[in-house]
Amino acid sequence: MDWILAIPALPTLSFALLLVMSRQVRMRMLWLPVASIFGSLILSIVAFAQVWPGGSEEAIWHAGWEFAELAGKPVDLSVALDPVAAVMLLVVTIVGAAVQVYSLGYMHREEREGWYFAVLSLFTAAMLMLVLSDSLLLTFMMWEMMGLCSYLLIGFWFENEGPRKASQKAFLTTRVGDLGFLIALFAIWGVVGSFSYEEVLHTVGDWPAAVAAVAGFGLLWAAMGKSAQVPLQVWLPDAMAGPTPASALIHAATMVAAGVYVVARMLPVLMVTPWIMQTTLVVGLTTALLGGLLAAVQHDVKKVLAYSTISQLGLMFVALGAANAEVALFHLTTHAFFKSLLFLGAGVIIHAAHTQDMRFMGGLRRHMPITTVTFTIGSLALAAVFPLSGFFSKDEIVATLLHEHHYVSAGVVLLASLVTAFYVARMLFRVFTGPEQTKHLSEGHMSMLAPMSVLAFITLVLGFASPTFANFLGGHGVWPDPFVAAISMTSAGAGLALGWWFYGRRSAVVNTAIWKRRLGYAYDALAQKLYFDAVYDHVFIRPFMLGATLLAVFDMRRLDGFVNLVAATWVRICTISWRVDVTAIDGVVNGVASAAKGTGSWMRGLQNGVIQRYQRLVLGAVIVLVLVVFMVKGV
């Protein structure tokens, strides 16, 4: 069964190959990442067939390597294939393949297209490895790898200020969450001495309460960072600065869902401490409601989808808080398909309308039939309309809450789905109906429409797999209760009707200024993203910048001052040495040289070629010689 490792290995290989190529060669090798993701997809289907019909949480395949030794105990990196991993493999590879095929059309003629595909492959590999991982340490490694890829793809157009800032914000905010993961890892290693899922989950009942609380909260905090839950949700809307298909894969379907996935896996650790479960529930409810409200006031179509992702992830946290991992994972799965479909559709819409602002779109349905149909399917799934997949998964969440007697929470979830239906209707009516505001509207390329159609088909039929899904994961699947279904349909219907009343009634461009005035402060608060960014800016970023400035000043004045003093002293010493060299040593050398030169030029005067001059010299010399001889001999 070791061929399962090829599932993450294939995209890794295509990343490694693309990495070493030049930009020009990469552009011609784009079939390589696409082929590798399809290879992974086929292997994932085979792996899924091997696990079928599931029904237990036991892994059917296991492999591990000793990675290091820590205090005499081996640290293993291990992988396993169980039903949850098999489902997630399928989700990641199907969405990944759809996004890669779509990107061929969407990123066509982009200058660094090859690099984009390389990072996308690396990301897919990391996510696949994360779902196969059976060791918290390996999970953490892949978790960080995905963070890196997310950073690289958000900042793909790093020439512009916006993507650059957004990528840093995303990286740093999720890093705040990752701190929780690290602390949880330390705590778990301290009591268990192993990172293996199996050992951690089997011994969790024997842990000291404090350790369980620390580990549980650490994991929850990490998941809140990765899955953009309040109060760490601020990075996800900004992350929309990256390429749209990358947003579809990373910031809608897979990476942001990794937080939910890890918490779902580690749910027994969280369940040890009741208040952590309550926190999960409250965080989920808050995020679901606030995300929906924020999505309702955005004008940028991608930001609507981003806040909607935050809100839907909040619903998954609600399911986790109600201790029902299967429901959370089912909503994760349906959401992955319909939200990536929505993002891909948004990409086509943005390409056609040349704007992301919904106020300047309109009437697209007349020119883009396929996009309109698929996008509407995705939107109605998001609004939880029967019989689309979103209806089944959201219905299960409400049913779980009612079953656990969380009536207030169920009410909040219904309110959130009303808001969801409202902004879905707003988005649909703004984009597809009303007067056309853009000329030369045209349908997207086949390579973009085909993946969307596939995802739309999955969204249409996946809901009916709802009981099978729960059974496969080892739970007990049931069809929706008509009473609960009626309640959730009512709330969705009310939201859609409200949206139609605001945006769909007239065929003119909708002007909501009068409503904004009537709602006053409430609208302002939502338009300002509920002041989260402003508060973080004042509480964390400005003091940090101030501290950094102070340190920089200290560095410049004191540390640099000392270093500069040393340097200046040395320069002075060198100057003196230079003077000595130039004056004394060079003086001696030059003096010898100029003496020789002077002598030479004086002696040269004698050799003037006038013979009589020589004769005179000889005569003088003879006279002198004679005089000397006489004086010596004394005559």
Place this chain on the structure above:
Amino acid sequence: MRVGLEAFLLLSAVLFSIGVYGAVSKRSAVQVIMSLELISIAVMVNMVAFARFVTPDRGTGWAFTLFAMVVSAAEVGVGLALVLAIYRRRHTAELPELDELKG
């Protein structure tokens, strides 16, 4: 007063000095050759004087003097020929202008 050896030696010294002076100071090559002749004549006067007053019984001194006179005449011939040759080449016989040995 009888004319003795000293008188001849004095004459010889005077002739030699005139010759040396002329050889080192005259510009014309012809004059320099004439001065050189004076030097050789001073030598010959010396030789004859010593032959007459020191060894009157042997004829060696006169014989050598005759040789010297012949050689001296030949010298003058060669010297003047050189001067002529130089004059033809350089259109001058002024010695200070013949400074091709200048280093």
